[in-house]
Amino acid sequence: KRRLIFFLALITIIFGFSTIAYMSSIYMLETVPVWNIVFTPLSFYLSVLLLGSAVIFYSLIRLIGRNYLNSSLDASTGKNLIYTLNFLLIAITFLLLLNLASYIIQLVYLRTGNEALKAGYDLLIKENLFFVILKMILLITGLTFSFILIKKYRVEKSLLILYNYSAFYFILILLIEFIGRYLFYASYHRVGV
Numbered sequence: 001k002r003r004l005i006f007f008l009a010l011i012t013i014i015f016g017f018s019t020i021a022y023m024s025s026i027y028m029l030e031t032v033p034v035w036n037i038v039f040t041p042l043s044f045y046l047s048v049l050l051l052g053s054a055v056i057f058y059s060l061i062r063l064i065g066r067n068y069l070n071s072s073l074d075a076s077t078g079k080n081l082i083y084t085l086n087f088l089l090i091a092i093t094f095l096l097l098l099n100l101a102s103y104i105i106q107l108v109y110l111r112t113g114n115e116a117l118k119a120g121y122d123l124l125i126k127e128n129l130f131f132v133i134l135k136m137i138l139l140i141t142g143l144t145f146s147f148i149l150i151k152k153y154r155v156e157k158s159l160l161i162l163y164n165y166s167a168f169y170f171i172l173i174l175l176i177e178f179i180g181r182y183l184f185y186a187s188y189h190r191v192g193v
Contacts, residue, residue: 020044033113034120034187039106043184046102047177050095057088058170061163085162089153092173093146099176100139107132110187120187128186135179142172 024041064081110121124132149169152161 016048017045020048032188033116034110034123035184037106037109037117039102039109042102043106043180046095046099047180050092050099050173051177053088053092053095054170054173057085057092058166060085060088061159061166064159064163081159085159086150086153089146089150089162093143093150096139096142096146096173096176099180100136100143103135103139103180124183124187128183131179131183131186135176135183138172138176138179142169142176145169145172 021041024044027040028036030036060081107121107124110117110124113121145165145168149162149165153159
């Protein structure tokens with residue numbers, strides 16, 4: 001039974017990553033140079049991994065519930081739960097950091113690129129500066145909050161701290177991704193059509 005579950009999970013992962021690759025390739029059009037760069041598939045994968053990790057983290061915390069977190073867990077369940085939540089928290093932190101770094105590099109790349117890329121950059125900066133700054137602030141806030149949660153969780157050794165802030169954390173990540181999708185489509189600039 002475990003092998004079957006593992007096999008099905010592996011197939012799901014392969015199909016999931018293939019789907020994201022195909023979806024991102026649809027947007028990599030030569031007539032839209034700002035999308036025809038390596039940052040398009042990277043942003044798609046980061047979105048899927050970040051939102052997926054956040055949904056699993058939030059759902060796991062909420063399914064367990066406040067009452068169960070206050071009670072003592074048996075050793076095996078508690079250890080597995082602590083390991084899983086700790087892993088997800090570190091993964092989300094890493095993905096937020098990668099998201100921030102890749103977005104900064106993408107802006108620099110667009111600014112220093114050819115005229116078509118600069119036009120996409122100008123669309124982002126001149127018309128959507130508020131959202132660019134807001135995304136940066138929210139990413140930094142998310143990273144800071146992640147580090148605070150990791151620190152408090154390791155010091156207090158209580159899953160209740162994660163439960164108390166999980167909704168805020170999830171909404172923050174969701175907001176970052178909504179703004180990221182908006183900025184992706186706001187950078188749309190065609191050439192040669």
